[in-house]
Amino acid sequence: SSPNYQPAMATYRNQSSIRHTSTINNANDADNESDDEFSLNSGSPAPSDGGRPPPLLYLRITNAKVVCSLLKTIQFRDLATICASVNGLKVTVEDCKSLQANVYLQTSLFSQYTLRDDEPLFFKLNYVMLLECLQMFSDTEASSPAVMELFLPDDRSAVELHLEDAGVVTDCRIRTIEPEQTLDFNFNAAALCFKVIIRSEQLKEVFSELDPHSELVEIFVSTERRLFRMSTFGDLGRGVYDFPAESEAVEMFQSPDVSVAFRYRHALLKCCLKALQASAKASIRCDQRGFLSLQFLVESADGHNCFIEFFLVPNQPEDEDEIAGSDDERH
Structure with a gap:
């Protein structure tokens, strides 16, 4: 009510x-x-x-x-x-x-x-x-x-x-x-699936190139190849953007025991764009359920370090074919 x-x-x-x-x-x-x-x-x-x-x-x-x-x-x-x-x-x-x-x-x-x-x-x-x-x-x-x-x-x-x-x-x-209770995502920072810190300048370039017609964006973290990947799926094909752990853009890379992939609504990720544009670096964390935390470090005009954080819920696939298909495409 x-x-x-x-x-x-x-x-x-x-x-x-x-x-x-x-x-x-x-x-x-x-x-x-x-x-x-x-x-x-x-x-x-x-x-x-x-x-x-x-x-x-x-x-x-x-x-x-x-x-x-x-x-x-x-x-x-x-x-x-x-x-x-x-x-x-x-x-x-x-x-x-x-x-x-x-x-x-x-x-x-x-x-x-x-x-x-x-x-x-x-x-x-x-x-x-x-x-x-x-x-x-x-x-x-x-x-x-x-x-x-x-x-x-x-x-x-x-x-x-x-x-x-x-x-x-x-x-x-x-x-x-009258305030209502805000959402509690119960994000467990002590039991992360992965954590990656990327310089915002390079991450902004990827966000600007993501296919706007793709309803979903997949985040894939590979243990074997040690990379962080963002992928889109549109009428013109699949777009893949990789951040290898050894690249200059990546300041920290904590990979999971096994490779993981989760998909998120593109419309939700777009809400993070203003914070990304204003930031110097971004910390991307994910828990075992696929809940995503995006933390942005922003240096204000008077020299203070400020933080902006987003929590996103993963998209639930409609069927197993969607998951299997995406696994095949990654390789």
């Missing part, structure tokens, strides 16, 4: 002068430092408005374009679920039960990040609306980057964005939606 929520909407207010905001100081309080790999920026409390309680979540970044460019890489559906934790934000977009994309925004990316409670915080919103708000200044050729502040008030009714660029302040308010 559909969740009860009000339609997502945003309100804007432009001002010709800089709006006054509370001064935020980043105090170095050793007693409040986290033992996590990515610790929470601590010291100053989140700013409050009048008599309202402090927001559940407050963050500030001095270059909104950094966040916008990362979030655009998983823009293939209208809604997104956001999880805020002491390690940062995880933004999730899903396609039915076949594909999940996650962007990880670590606390080190923000100049200020305050989570009022220690427990993870979940909320859902209109992703298209969020990106439209972020792109208002991100697409301009301004001499200085736009500063973004994000608030989630105590009632969780809406996400409030404040963007400032060259003396112009824009306030946006996007209503939230």
Whole structure:
């Protein structure tokens, strides 16, 4: 059944002068430092408005374009679920039960990040609306980057964005939606079928050459020949693209005990293209069930390493002839 929520909407207010905001100081309080790999920026409390309680979540970044460019890489559906934790934000977009994309925004990316409670915080919103708000200044050729502040008030009714660029302040308010539980693919990273790390530049070339008319893309990893292969099947024939383990494009090759092959819907792999184009390298992992994990390392404009991850479900063959035929063709 559909969740009860009000339609997502945003309100804007432009001002010709800089709006006054509370001064935020980043105090170095050793007693409040986290033992996590990515610790929470601590010291100053989140700013409050009048008599309202402090927001559940407050963050500030001095270059909104950094966040916008990362979030655009998983823009293939209208809604997104956001999880805020002491390690940062995880933004999730899903396609039915076949594909999940996650962007990880670590606390080190923000100049200020305050989570009022220690427990993870979940909320859902209109992703298209969020990106439209972020792109208002991100697409301009301004001499200085736009500063973004994000608030989630105590009632969780809406996400409030404040963007400032060259003396112009824009306030946006996007209503939230009651979040549903995101998919758990139960991906077992400790029991991988194979793992390959490939430089994105070479992998982009292969993605651009995949037959667009092929409904499926096969990923084949050979133990004997030590190679990673992507294949398409179209009216014009079969396309084969190999990455030998010894090639310069391959930085890591962990092969299975026996050669394996799984097929995936081409339409799902296309959703990864924006993240691939923005990345420096890609980690391709597969578990025993054929569930695929694609992790992309992206270096942001301000020098931070960020990660984007996709989980894909393998295509189930309709009959054994499809499997047998593909085995014959590989040789």
